[in-house]
Amino acid sequence: MTQRLVVIGAGMATGRVLEHLFETDPDAYDVTLFNAEPRGNYNRIMLSPVLSGEKSYEEIVTHDDAWYDDHNVTCRFGEKVERIDRDRKVVVGENGEVPYDKLILGTGSAPFIIPCPGHDLPGVVAYRDLEDTNAMMEAAGTPGARAVVIGGGLLGLEAAAGLRLRGMEVTVLHLAGHLMERQLDEAAGYLLQKDLESRGITVMTQAATKEIRGDAHVEEVVLEDGTVLPADIVVMAVGIRPQAQLAKDAGLDVNRAVTVDARMQTSDPDIYAVGECVEFDGNLFGLVAPLYDQARVLAKTLAGEDAAFQVKELSTKLKVTGCDLFSAGDFAEGEGREDIVFRDPARGIYKRLVIEENRLIGAVFYGDTADSNWFFGLIRDGEDVSEMRDTLIFGPSYQGGAAADPLSAVAALPPEAEICGCNGVCKGQITQAIEGGATDLAAVRATTKASNSCGTCTGLVEQLLSVTLGDGYSAPAAQPICGCTELTHEDVRRLIKSKELKSQAAVWQELGWTTPNGCHVCRPAVNFYLLADWPLDYQDDPQSRFVNERNHANIQKDGTYSVMPRMWGGTTDANELRAIADAADRYGATVKVTGGQRIDLLGVKKEDLPAIWEDLNDAGMVSGHAYSKGLRTVKTCVGKDWCRFGTQDSTGLGIQLEKRLWGAWTPHKVKLGVSGCPRNCAEATCKDVGIVCVDSGYQIGVGGAAGMDVKEVERLVDVTTEQEAIDHVVAFVQLYRENAKYLDRPYKWLAKVGIEWVQEQVIDPEIRAGLIERFDISQSVYQKDPWAEHVQTRRARYAPLADLTLEAAE
Amino acid sequence: MTWIDIGRIDDIPVRGARLVKTHLGCIGLFRTADDEVFAAADTCPHKGGPLSEGIVHGQRVTCPLHNAVFDLNTGQGTDGYQIDTYPVRVENGRVLLDADALGKRSAA
Numbered sequence: 001m002t003q004r005l006v007v008i009g010a011g012m013a014t015g016r017v018l019e020h021l022f023e024t025d026p027d028a029y030d031v032t033l034f035n036a037e038p039r040g041n042y043n044r045i046m047l048s049p050v051l052s053g054e055k056s057y058e059e060i061v062t063h064d065d066a067w068y069d070d071h072n073v074t075c076r077f078g079e080k081v082e083r084i085d086r087d088r089k090v091v092v093g094e095n096g097e098v099p100y101d102k103l104i105l106g107t108g109s110a111p112f113i114i115p116c117p118g119h120d121l122p123g124v125v126a127y128r129d130l131e132d133t134n135a136m137m138e139a140a141g142t143p144g145a146r147a148v149v150i151g152g153g154l155l156g157l158e159a160a161a162g163l164r165l166r167g168m169e170v171t172v173l174h175l176a177g178h179l180m181e182r183q184l185d186e187a188a189g190y191l192l193q194k195d196l197e198s199r200g201i202t203v204m205t206q207a208a209t210k211e212i213r214g215d216a217h218v219e220e221v222v223l224e225d226g227t228v229l230p231a232d233i234v235v236m237a238v239g240i241r242p243q244a245q246l247a248k249d250a251g252l253d254v255n256r257a258v259t260v261d262a263r264m265q266t267s268d269p270d271i272y273a274v275g276e277c278v279e280f281d282g283n284l285f286g287l288v289a290p291l292y293d294q295a296r297v298l299a300k301t302l303a304g305e306d307a308a309f310q311v312k313e314l315s316t317k318l319k320v321t322g323c324d325l326f327s328a329g330d331f332a333e334g335e336g337r338e339d340i341v342f343r344d345p346a347r348g349i350y351k352r353l354v355i356e357e358n359r360l361i362g363a364v365f366y367g368d369t370a371d372s373n374w375f376f377g378l379i380r381d382g383e384d385v386s387e388m389r390d391t392l393i394f395g396p397s398y399q400g401g402a403a404a405d406p407l408s409a410v411a412a413l414p415p416e417a418e419i420c421g422c423n424g425v426c427k428g429q430i431t432q433a434i435e436g437g438a439t440d441l442a443a444v445r446a447t448t449k450a451s452n453s454c455g456t457c458t459g460l461v462e463q464l465l466s467v468t469l470g471d472g473y474s475a476p477a478a479q480p481i482c483g484c485t486e487l488t489h490e491d492v493r494r495l496i497k498s499k500e501l502k503s504q505a506a507v508w509q510e511l512g513w514t515t516p517n518g519c520h521v522c523r524p525a526v527n528f529y530l531l532a533d534w535p536l537d538y539q540d541d542p543q544s545r546f547v548n549e550r551n552h553a554n555i556q557k558d559g560t561y562s563v564m565p566r567m568w569g570g571t572t573d574a575n576e577l578r579a580i581a582d583a584a585d586r587y588g589a590t591v592k593v594t595g596g597q598r599i600d601l602l603g604v605k606k607e608d609l610p611a612i613w614e615d616l617n618d619a620g621m622v623s624g625h626a627y628s629k630g631l632r633t634v635k636t637c638v639g640k641d642w643c644r645f646g647t648q649d650s651t652g653l654g655i656q657l658e659k660r661l662w663g664a665w666t667p668h669k670v671k672l673g674v675s676g677c678p679r680n681c682a683e684a685t686c687k688d689v690g691i692v693c694v695d696s697g698y699q700i701g702v703g704g705a706a707g708m709d710v711k712e713v714e715r716l717v718d719v720t721t722e723q724e725a726i727d728h729v730v731a732f733v734q735l736y737r738e739n740a741k742y743l744d745r746p747y748k749w750l751a752k753v754g755i756e757w758v759q760e761q762v763i764d765p766e767i768r769a770g771l772i773e774r775f776d777i778s779q780s781v782y783q784k785d786p787w788a789e790h791v792q793t794r795r796a797r798y799a800p801l802a803d804l805t806l807e808a809a810e
Numbered sequence: 811m812t813w814i815d816i817g818r819i820d821d822i823p824v825r826g827a828r829l830v831k832t833h834l835g836c837i838g839l840f841r842t843a844d845d846e847v848f849a850a851a852d853t854c855p856h857k858g859g860p861l862s863e864g865i866v867h868g869q870r871v872t873c874p875l876h877n878a879v880f881d882l883n884t885g886q887g888t889d890g891y892q893i894d895t896y897p898v899r900v901e902n903g904r905v906l907l908d909a910d911a912l913g914k915r916s917a918a
C-alpha cells in the first residue's frame with residue numbers, strides 16, 4: 001500500500017532525496033512537498049551566477065512543474081509548516097493539515113543576522129534565497145549605488161563580486177584579520193584580498209559593525225571605530241543557523257541541530273531529517289557535498305535498504321571567476337604537524353601542504369589550483385607520502401625539480417617599481433641600462449645614478465644585474481636577513497616601499513618567504529619596517545616583538561621586570577618622587593638611578609605590572625620606554641636658568657625634544673643629550689643625537705656611541721634658533737626610521753650611508769619638511785602611553801591563564 | 811585521560827602564549843597562527859628563560875633570553891636542549907589539559 005510521505009522544505013537536500021527515491025521505487029510513496037519559499041526546488045548555490053548576471057533564474061531551476069506532475073507530488077509552495085503533531089501524525093501548514101506515515105525535515109538554515117541597531121531597516125538583506133538575490137539586483141540597478149557586505153566568507157565574497165560586476169561600489173567588512181579565515185590561512189587570505197581589490201572591491205578586515213542607520217531605508221553603516229560608510233544596500237553574510245525550531249517544538253532530540261543517526265533517522269522512527277538542519281555525530285553541514293551523500297542514504301533508508309552516512313573530508317572553492325582558491329582538510333588545531341610552503345610572487349601563487357605522520361592532512365592553494373583534486377585525493381585516502389615528500393608540493397606531474405628562485409621577487413617587479421629611492425630610478429631604467437651595456441654595478445651607477453647615494457638599494461641593483469644578465473653576472477654574496485629569505489634587510493626595506501607591501505602576509509608572499517610567518521629574527525624587523533613606512537595602514541603586531549617591547553618593561557635574568565617612568569628631560573618633582581617611593585614599597589622594588597637621568601624600579605613581578613603602571617599613571621607619569629627600540633631618554637644639564645656658564649635653556653629644549661619624540665619606534669634605541677655649554681655636562685657628544693648650546697645657537701651632532709663602541713658625534717648642522725634645532729633633530733630621526741636596517745644604531749647606519757648624504761636630506765628645506773610631516777603622521781598613531789593602554793585593555797594577559805596549584809590535590 | 815578546562819583559546823594571543831601554573835611548575839600554552847595550541851614547559855633548560863614570553867613562529871618558539879629555538883611538537887631545541895610537552899586539546903573554543911599527564915609526573 002502506498003504510504004504518505006510529507007517533506008518539509010524543497011531544498012537542495014530534499015530535492016536529491018526525492019530524485020533517488022523515484023528512481024528506485026516511483027510508487028512507494030504519495031508525496032506532499034511543503035516549501036516556505038513560493039517556488040519549488042532550485043540550485044541554491046547557483047544564486048551567485050544569477051546575481052553576477054552569468055545565469056538566469058530559469059537556468060538554475062532543478063525541478064519544474066512537469067516533474068512534480070509526473071511524480072504525483074502535491075506541491076504546497078509558499079506555505080510554511082507551523083507545527084508537527086506527532087501524536088496524531090499530522091503536519092500543520094498555514095493552509096491546513098496533512099497526515100503522514102513518514103516525514104522528512106529538510107528545513108535548511110537561516111542566515112544569522114547581527115542584532116545591531118538598524119538591522120531590520122529596509123535595504124538590509126541576507127544572502128540565502130531568490131528574494132535576497134532579486135533585492136540585490138534591484139539595488140544595483142541604480143547607477144552609482146553603494147553596497148556594504150558584512151562578512152568576508154564564501155557567501156559574502158560571492159555577493160560582493162556579483163554586485164561589483166553589476167557596477168556597484170562595494171565594501172566588504174570582515175571581523176577577522178583575513179578573509180575566509182575558516183578555509184584559508186593568512187597568506188592565501190592576503191592574495192584573495194589583493195585579487196578582490198584589483199577588481200575595485202574595498203576590503204576592510206578587523207572591521208566590527210556597530211550600527212546601521214537610515215530613516216526609512218538604510219543610509220549608512222557605522223563601525224566600532226567610528227568609520228561611517230554610506231550604503232544603499234547592506235548584505236549580511238555572517239553565518240548560518242540550522243533551522244531546528246519546528247523539530248524542537250515537536251519534542252524531537254535537538255542539539256545544535258536535529259540529531260540523526262547514520263540512517264538519517266531522528267529520535268522519532270517515522271521522522272527523518274537531511275541537509276543543513278541536521279547534526280550527525282557532533283557535525284553540522286554547510287556545503288552540498290555531504291548533503292548529497294545524506295540524500296542518497298535517506299532514499300535507501302526509505303526504500304528499506306541498508307545504508308549509512310559517513311562524514312568525509314570537504315574541500316572549498318570560491319565561485320568568483322578569476323579567484324582560484326582551494327582549501328581542504330585540516331590546517332588548524334592539532335599537534336605534530338609540518339608545513340611545506342611554496343610561493344611564486346611573480347605569478348601570485350601560494351601553496352601550502354600540512355603533513356602529519358607522513359600523511360597529507362590539509363592543503364591551501366591560491367593562484368594555481370590545477371592539481372587540487374590530486375591533493376584532495378591524497379588527503380581523503382590518507383596515503384603515505386613519505387616517498388614523494390620532497391617534491392610533493394610540485395604536484396603529480398613533477399619531474400626533476402624546479403627549486404624556488406631566490407631572484408623571483410625582483411624578477412616579478414613591474415618596470416615602474418622604484419629601486420633607488422634617493423635618485424628616483426625605477427627598475428625599467430636600470431634594466432635598460434644593463435641591456436645597453438652597463439654590465440656591472442659601477443656602470444649602472446654611472447649611467448642611471450641608481451645606488452649612487454645612500455647605497456641601500458645596492459643589493460637590488462645587483463639582483464637586477466643577475467636577473468638581466470643571467471649567468472653572465474655573479475653578484476657578491478650578501479647576507480640575507482635570516483633563513484626564511486634570500487633578501488637582505490636593505491632589499492626588504494626597499495621592496496616594502498616600492499611594492500607598497502602593507503602587511504606581514506604581503507611581505508611573506510610577495511617576497512617569497514620560505515616559512516609560514518617568519519622567525520624570531522625577521523619578524524621583529526619586518527614589523528618595524530611596516531609600521532615605519534605605513535603608520536596608517538599597518539597595525540603594530542605585539543607578537544612580533546621581543547618580550548620587553550611586548551610587556552612594556554625590561555625582563556631581568558630572574559624573570560622579574562624593571563619599570564621606569566618617563567621624566568621629561570630628566571626633571572621630576574616631589575609628587576612624582578613620592579609616587580615612585582610608594583610604588584617601590586608596594587611592589588617590593590629595588591630603586592636605581594640610571595645613567596639617563598631616570599629612576600628605575602627593579603624586581604617587579606609580571607602580574608604586578610598593570611597595578612604599578614596604574615599607580616604611576618595616577619601620579620601623572622607615563623612609560624619611560626626604557627625597554628624599546630625607540631626614543632629612550634633626553635639627558636640635559638640645568639642650562640642658563642641656574643648654571644653660570646649656561647648659554648641657552650638646555651633643560652627646556654630637552655623637554656621639548658622628548659615631548660615631541662617619545663613613543664616613536666626606531667630601528668634601534670635612540671638616546672639624546674642636550675648640554676647648555678661646551679663643558680658638556682649632559683655628555684651630548686657621545687649620544688645618538690647630541691646638542692651642544694653655544695652663544696650663537698645650537699650645534700647638532702649625530703651618530704655618537706658610548707657602548708661597546710665609543711664614538712664622538714659627527715656634526716650634522718649648526719642652527720641659530722631652538723625651533724630649527726628641533727626641526728633638524730626630528731628630520732634626522734625620521735630619516736633614520738625610514739632608511740636604517742633594523743638593529744643598526746644611528747652610528748652604524750651613518751657609517752653605511754655617510755654623513756654627507758644625511759646632511760643633504762636634512763638640510764634641504766623641502767626634504768626636511770617632508771620628513772617632519774611623515775614623522776608627525778606616525779606620531780599621531782604611536783605617541784600614546786602603552787602603560788595606560790595595557791591597564792585598560794590587556795590587563796588580564798599579565799596574569800597566568802590558570803593556576804592549577806590552587807586546586808585541591810587529588 | 812581526564813581533561814581539565816583551562817580557559818578560552820581566545821585568551822591566548824595568536825602567535826603568542828599564556829602561562830599555566832601547575833604542580834609540575836609553569837607550563838606555557840602556545841597558540842600558532844593557525845590556531846593550533848601546544849603545551850610545553852615554560853622554563854628554558856639553558857638559563858631558565860620564560861618560553862611563554864618568546865616569539866612564536868610556525869610551530870616553534872624562540873626563548874626570549876638567548877634565542878634557543880624549540881619545536882613545540884617534540885620539545886626538541888637547538889643545541890641539544892629539550893623541554894617537556896603535554897597533551898592538550900581544543901574543544902568548542904576551550905583549551906583542555908590532561909590532568910593525568912600533569913598528575914603522574916608530579917607523583918613520580
Ligand SMILES: Cc1cc2nc3c(=O)[nH]c(=O)nc-3n(C[C@H](O)[C@H](O)[C@H](O)COP(=O)(O)OP(=O)(O)OC[C@H]3O[C@@H](n4cnc5c(N)ncnc54)[C@H](O)[C@@H]3O)c2cc1C
Pocket residue numbers: 008009010011012013014034035036037044045046047048079080081082106107108109127128129155158243246274275276277285286287288289291317319
Ligand atoms: C548564495 C549561496 C551560494 C552557495 N554556494 C555553495 C557552493 O558553492 N558550494 C556548496 O557546497 N554550497 C554552497 N552553498 C550552500 C548550499 O546552498 C546549502 O548547503 C544547501 O542549499 C543546503 O540545503 P538544504 O536542503 O539543507 O537547505 P535549503 O536548500 O536551504 O532548503 C531548505 C528549504 O526549506 C524551506 N523551509 C524552511 N523551513 C520551512 C518550514 N517551516 N516550512 C516549509 N518550508 C520550510 C526553506 O524555505 C528552503 O527552501 C551556497 C548557499 C548560498 C545561499
Ligand code: FES
Pocket residue numbers: 854855856857858859873874875876877878
Ligand atoms: S635561557 Fe633560553 S636561550 Fe638562554
